[in-house]
Amino acid sequence: MRLEGIVKRHGVTTVLHGVDLAIEPGEFFVLLGPSGSGKTTTLRILAGLEAVSAGRVLMDGADVTLQEPGERDVAMVFQSYALYPHMTVAQNIGFPLKMVGTDPAAIARAVADAAAKVDIGHLLTRTPGQLSGGQQQRVALARAIVRQPRLFLLDEPLSNLDAKLRLETRLELHRLQRSLGATAVYVTHDQEEAMTLADRIAVFMDGRIAQVGTPREVFTRPQTVDVAGFIGTPPMNLLPARWEGATLAIEGERLPAPTAAGAPRDVTVGVRPGDVRIATAGIPARVERIEDLGDTAITSFDAGTRLVKQKADRVPEVREGDSVRLAFGPEAAHIFDRATGARL
Amino acid sequence: MDRRRYWRRLALAMLAGIGVAVWVFPVLWALLTSFKTERDVLAYPPVWFFEPTLANYHEVLFGASSIVPNLWSSFVVATLTTALTMLIAIPAAYALGRLRYPAKRASGFYVLGTQMLPPMGLIIPYYLVLQKLGALDTYGGLTVIYLTFALPFAVWLMVSYFEDVPFEMEEAALLDRAGRLRALWYVILPQVRGGIAVTTIFVFLNAWNEFMFAVVLGGNRVRTVTVAMFNFISVEQTQWAKVAAGAMLAMLPVILIGFFAQRHIVKGLTVGAVKGGGRR
Numbered sequence: 001m002r003l004e005g006i007v008k009r010h011g012v013t014t015v016l017h018g019v020d021l022a023i024e025p026g027e028f029f030v031l032l033g034p035s036g037s038g039k040t041t042t043l044r045i046l047a048g049l050e051a052v053s054a055g056r057v058l059m060d061g062a063d064v065t066l067q068e069p070g071e072r073d074v075a076m077v078f079q080s081y082a083l084y085p086h087m088t089v090a091q092n093i094g095f096p097l098k099m100v101g102t103d104p105a106a107i108a109r110a111v112a113d114a115a116a117k118v119d120i121g122h123l124l125t126r127t128p129g130q131l132s133g134g135q136q137q138r139v140a141l142a143r144a145i146v147r148q149p150r151l152f153l154l155d156e157p158l159s160n161l162d163a164k165l166r167l168e169t170r171l172e173l174h175r176l177q178r179s180l181g182a183t184a185v186y187v188t189h190d191q192e193e194a195m196t197l198a199d200r201i202a203v204f205m206d207g208r209i210a211q212v213g214t215p216r217e218v219f220t221r222p223q224t225v226d227v228a229g230f231i232g233t234p235p236m237n238l239l240p241a242r243w244e245g246a247t248l249a250i251e252g253e254r255l256p257a258p259t260a261a262g263a264p265r266d267v268t269v270g271v272r273p274g275d276v277r278i279a280t281a282g283i284p285a286r287v288e289r290i291e292d293l294g295d296t297a298i299t300s301f302d303a304g305t306r307l308v309k310q311k312a313d314r315v316p317e318v319r320e321g322d323s324v325r326l327a328f329g330p331e332a333a334h335i336f337d338r339a340t341g342a343r344l
Numbered sequence: 345m346d347r348r349r350y351w352r353r354l355a356l357a358m359l360a361g362i363g364v365a366v367w368v369f370p371v372l373w374a375l376l377t378s379f380k381t382e383r384d385v386l387a388y389p390p391v392w393f394f395e396p397t398l399a400n401y402h403e404v405l406f407g408a409s410s411i412v413p414n415l416w417s418s419f420v421v422a423t424l425t426t427a428l429t430m431l432i433a434i435p436a437a438y439a440l441g442r443l444r445y446p447a448k449r450a451s452g453f454y455v456l457g458t459q460m461l462p463p464m465g466l467i468i469p470y471y472l473v474l475q476k477l478g479a480l481d482t483y484g485g486l487t488v489i490y491l492t493f494a495l496p497f498a499v500w501l502m503v504s505y506f507e508d509v510p511f512e513m514e515e516a517a518l519l520d521r522a523g524r525l526r527a528l529w530y531v532i533l534p535q536v537r538g539g540i541a542v543t544t545i546f547v548f549l550n551a552w553n554e555f556m557f558a559v560v561l562g563g564n565r566v567r568t569v570t571v572a573m574f575n576f577i578s579v580e581q582t583q584w585a586k587v588a589a590g591a592m593l594a595m596l597p598v599i600l601i602g603f604f605a606q607r608h609i610v611k612g613l614t615v616g617a618v619k620g621g622g623r624r
Contacts, residue, residue, distance in 0.1 A: 049515050070521035082516035086534040095530070096520035143520070 001046075001151060001183065006055035008041055008207075015041050017207045018055070023185060028177050031187045032194040033204030034230065042204070043153050043187045048072050059150065070099075075144035076153040079160065081136045083128040089115070089139050090124040096147045114146040117176065134165045141173075145180060152177070152184040158193065170196060191231050195219065203227045221334075225341035228270040228334055234298060234309045236270040236334070239283075243267045243335060243344075251283050251304045256330040266338040273298065273311035275332035278318065282327030283308070287318050301326060371595070377588035385584045400589035411590050414572035418594075420483055421558075421568060422551035425490040429547050432491075433498035434540065438528060440499065441506030442514070452503070458496040466492075467560055474561055481563030489557055494547045501546065505539030506532065541608045545601055552598065569594045 001023040008016040016038045023029045031039035044050040048069035057065045094107040115121045118138040158166045177184050194201050195215040202212045211223040222228035228236045242249040244264040248257045285301035297315040301308045335344045379396040404411050479485030517527035555570040573590040576583045
């Protein structure tokens, strides 16, 4: 499955500026990004629900750019589930098979089979209106898997579920995809969902793909300052600095850099909250707020012009209002070009 | 608090009673009159207790001035009008409500605009056109004229029903390989059936009750029941009891439809007031 130079314009606004993407068979691929970044548009282009302004969509080597949604052999789970309210659960699940003229007995078998895979075998005679959100979501999944398509598209399928159910369904979704061996493209703005589900992630920013990689790669080596600021809870601290030799000058204090700079330059330094520690020497800061989350604690520091967040296993032995110094190891610093935002 | 609520409810009930009385009085008057003799009708002071007679019904059904052929004419015209209107209006409302195409706003406004023309201004051109075509006093002629106002009305009424079906649902059907026509048939139409029912009823009733075009463009062959009743009123004499009996018979289908479809009508008219499956 490939996207080549996809451009999408709505009137004068350009939603996608040349998106290139290759998705491998059997992969769980997540399109991650803030709202309005173009990830849902990309998914809809894959589905054939949106026409492209330029570029090509390839599936199994064939150009499907101009094919209708029904000709592409893809199934989609919508954010709203888009179940047919006047049909029973069984009719909903069997609908894609009925549309291609499968005989009723075969439909009944396939429906029972798909329903069993998502544990809704006992709900087949109900209508969507009689189901809970979680059950509706399973019906939508069953409708997608019943026809064994070559590609599953999922548009924020968990966003309408409550937090507990979301975690459970996330696990099941992963298990289901693995057991079917299906290729799945999954859209979400929730980076935790992306990190836990994805084989690979494409991070969308302003209609462009900022980075493609495994969750670990995206987390540990963000390629742009935008990706760095988007991934992680709380997100990475981003501090303006001057990189000279093997030191980084932040707020007038010199801290060791991971490598030596070629020539002195202005950069943005990114440090994960987990890598920030309170030290005897370093950036001067004042403790602003300590949030105790039980198993972790998030402390906010006022470091002159910036707010710096620290994440630790335990509540630090400081009090709100205390003056402290903040430091981080040289290997923890991610250095980005100040002007372009690219990783250096 | 309870006292105030009591008085408020009483006042509301009285107000509702007055409203109902205004609506019910003509029907009640016609119902009573239809069972009176012409002499009792004209008695002064009016008689409250009289010997009921079925003579008027016998006369308008089986007598010289039977309105049965006229009831049939009305039925044919109203049914034809309704069937043709719905056949054209359903795809038109679908297109206006759900498709993106150039000049959509303009065509929507055009549909509404045709509703604003006073029918009186159209009746003479219609007459001349039908005369030229030799279609005066024919079912075809009257039906086509009824279409000109039933169609925009039906389209306008149904567009909002079509708009209310979530777009994702149709997209899901397209991905399920239904194609546009089958998506319309299997997914969209079942969800707008309430709106279709309401529109069908209104179109039928409007055609059934229509008088002005029928009296001018009809004639001896196509004389609808509204026109036939009018003929009981002449310069010399108005046969009130027969008018009333005819009116009761003409009202019968209207009342029956209203009775069986009221649930649909009320639900149909309040659509959008409570959002169920929301639109994006």
